[in-house]
Amino acid sequence: MKITRIQLHEVRLPLVHSFQTSSHRKSSLDHILVELTDDAGRTGWGEIASPADPFYCPETTDTAWLISEHYLVTRALDADWTTPAELETSWAKIRGHEFTKAGFVGAAWDLWAKAEGVSLASALGGTRHEVRAGVSLGIEPTVDALLAQVEKQLAAGYHRIKLKIAPGWDLEPVHAVRSAHPDIDLHVDANGAYTSDDQTIDYLLSLDAAHLTMIEQPFAPRDFVGHSRLQQRLQTPVCLDESVVSLDDLQTMIALDAGRVLNIKVSRMGGLTVAKAAHDLATEHGIPVWCGGMHEFGVGRAANVAISSLPGFTLPSDVSGSDKYYARDVIMPPVVAHDGTVTVPSTPGIGHEIDVEWVAENRLRHLDTDLAESAQH
Template sequence: MAPHTGSATATRIVELELIGLRDSAAGRGAGGGPALVRVADGDGVSGWGEIPWAGPARWEALTRSFAPALLDHAWLRPTEAGEAWADLPWDPAVAGALDTACWDLWSRQRGTPLAHALGGERTALTAGVTLARQVTLESVVTEVNRQVGAGFRRIRLEIEPGWDADVVRAVQGSFPFLVLQADAGGRYTESTADLDSLRALDGVGLVAIEDPFDPDDLAAYTRLSGELRTPVALHRSLTSVADLGAAIRAEAGSAVNVDPARLGGLTEARRAVDRAVDAGWTVWCGSSARTGVGRAATVALASLAGASLPVEVPGAGSRGRDLVVPPVRAHEGVVPVPLTESGLGHGVDRAAVADHTARAVVVDADGLRELPTRRTRGRRAQGR
């Protein structure tokens, strides 16, 4: 049972299940699979979170440091769960998965949708999709047509030097009323040629130009933001609300992509939305998530009134398994916010997870123990 503290009931996590997934579970190539975390209280209620990329060092931090720290920590609200790992080396993805799992658990304990627990107000969200770099302008227009046909109303185009203004104009020529953003991925510098390319994007009607420069070069963002009429958006340079506060004070932009996995979970992401809105910045909730667990958390966050731009979800034809039921998808360009179920509002498909599990452990009062996977069971059967 959960211990009681005064008139409120404190939650103590008694078990963590940590599941490393093969990279194919998320429809990507090599580079490290995602991981799922499940936290459980003494009454058998569980909550889930996701680490988008769980390489060896991150897996070690999760299993040997963060998970045991959470076992030793009781909390009244999920906003207090992070005190468990406050003294550990900061890893926003690991902290974010555990923080999100605690929010999911807390919401399920109370029979409350996660969106409502976070303070969300909306019941449905406009969907946006990111379009990766294509081979030709014609293939860009063809792929945009595919996404528009599926109902998407906002397209985020990946750009780079030599692949920017012409791409935007080609899309606008075929879809003049489509909402467009540009994601530069930090690929530009303050060279004359690069700055001329960014200036050429100004005034073409983009909602934002995201991450034009190296994430650590905040001064470059400030200079560009002061010059362009198009909002400069930050994403990869933010790993905490403190980072966002510094960007706001530096006037380094006027829009932000709030990603729970990069900021350390829903607690910090919710604070980031509030901080950005208070500063007059435009907000949308993108996601590094690679499974439906992380996407469902992002949808709940995007239900906040301040997240005014379309939420990022997989587009038409996207590969990979959501691993949740029902899948987190847009329907005719709209993403429903699940309000009839508690927590994330999506059940984890344990059979599908098992199909993609590369490794799994349980951490509890008895320590850490490996769990058998279908692959290890198969090897044992072959050895008999």
Template sequence: MLHIDRVHLSLIEMPLKKPFTTHLGTVKNRQSIIIEVIDSDGISGFGEAVAFSSPWYTEETTATVLHMLNDFLIPKLLNEKINHPQEVSRLFASIRRNEMAKAGIETAIWDLYAKKRDQSLSALIGGSRTEIPAGAVVATEDVLHALRQIELFQKQGYQRLKVKISPENDVRFLKEIRKEYPNIPLMADANSAYKLADVDQLRALDEFRLLMIEQPLAVTDMVDHATLQREISTPICLDESISSIHDAYSAIQLGSCKIMNIKMGRVGGLENAKRIHDLCVDHQIQVWCGGMIEFGISRAHNIALATLPGFTIPGDIVSSNHYWEEDIIEPFVEVKNGMISVPAEAGIGFLINRKRLKEVTISYGEYIKGKGV
């Protein structure tokens, strides 16, 4: 049994080394919530709630996540008994949605549990890889800047590149990229920029031989994606549309996609992410691990997740120094020859740089069992 005595919350903020731009907006500074759960033996597990400070990706924000953690999830956790991290999703089932808030604390408990068993998180969940392939994201509105980013990523060995597109730039961007790099593994991410009425424009993208087009239509849609997939040859990958195991099941039954992007934060944690992975494997749907411009703790959890056998496409898991001058973990995540080594140490396999964590913390809270804040 896990005897959790305390929970620490740190709201952190750091500037990105370079802006991250999509048609939805530009991210220059990144906030995140670091969650530390501590048991009666003094062992800590770490998770990261990856909501942004504004609701451009999902309805959750750092402010709403803090509200849910402070007023609902942490009190519920400290008042219940848990034997295994798999029980956390059921514990929080009466609280609707708020998946990023749930995932932040659920992943911390997975890290704690793996450390208690002196086992790496990847081995604990059934992962078998000792290294995983890395992919990277090109996020800029300037095509020349995009080509420079691709050149750099190619030198660093990234095995799959993703470019952000919109109806205003798609053909222009992809044509220039394919002219310079005709054979690189390339995908496009639309972040819901299109409507089904744009089917002819989307069909025109087939000529660019993309690995996939990610989330072309509305975030809540399944039906129109199914119609679109029948009209284009490029595989559709669903991202924002998949926030639960039921969403994944519905997409498969409708034929809404051929590929799914699995993000722990978006689906409520590691257990739900693993269940979606298993469902997709059973139905021959390819999966890959998405990124959230996260800090090292979330990135470490993603590395563990991506060791599962269904993750056949390189994920959005980049080196720590791609986004940050100094991350909050030790050692930094590093891409070498397009691959990331999977740590064999217990838990997520990385240490927390507490000095750096304190430097970037803008608010802090501690919760003690039986005492509250």
């Protein structure tokens, strides 16, 4: 298979409800859509869902555009491949930039699945026809405002509520939600906002009383030892997110018992190929996994739904309906959740059409290798 044309579309969509984590608040998102066309005229779509700012990870939308334009585009055009994994070898020497790679890998998997005439879920080895969805709720101005958001999402039927926490916004909101809803699947995510000193570990032990499903990424990404120290004293499972970028990181987590749940974010791990391998390794060691999200547009969200159909994804994933985040998504039909459950598409590729007019209307910048080649002649 040969890729004959590549387009990059940087698109901005407003969020229906602003979202705050321990580092910043956002009211819109800029993501890069990767469009690959092969020599048979088929197209595959992927999404670079990197944040605009270097708070979650070192990558940003600007770095993703730079690396895509100057390194990945040329390598993808030059490659002759039969599987997505073979295409990935063309940029294997490029270190880091996992979000950027994930967009190209996702487009390759979509293109390959369409060429094979199978759904993306089937191509990945998925076994489920539907997946359970959870929602992630940001830091709100008041506890009452948070409780209102929790009520809204529970009424929509979602199976799990995740609360963002940070120093100064942790015990009170968590215990308020647990008190109001004693039986729901509840977990918290700190995005590495805490330090792993003894005093902080003692403080976080108070969260055991909330009977959480997990405490996600309390400490900095490379602090495996701190997470291990916490896990030895905490009854609640620690879940690692930012810490696990590669399979080597997952091996470290397992060896140190630094976490007992894994959040597999396709973008964070460099794409569907590595994410599937992480699922396989975690399952082999009895570690439950779930698919985390980066507020993806529909392209990335559809890929998340597909990988969440694999058997080891036993916990609700961040694959809530598009309408929770965007008034109008870039795919048709949008991802829809019914009573907190999303149907896994069975048609070839990601199972959705791209709303190309909406993409163009909201596009901030555009790269088209066909136009670039024409300009050179």
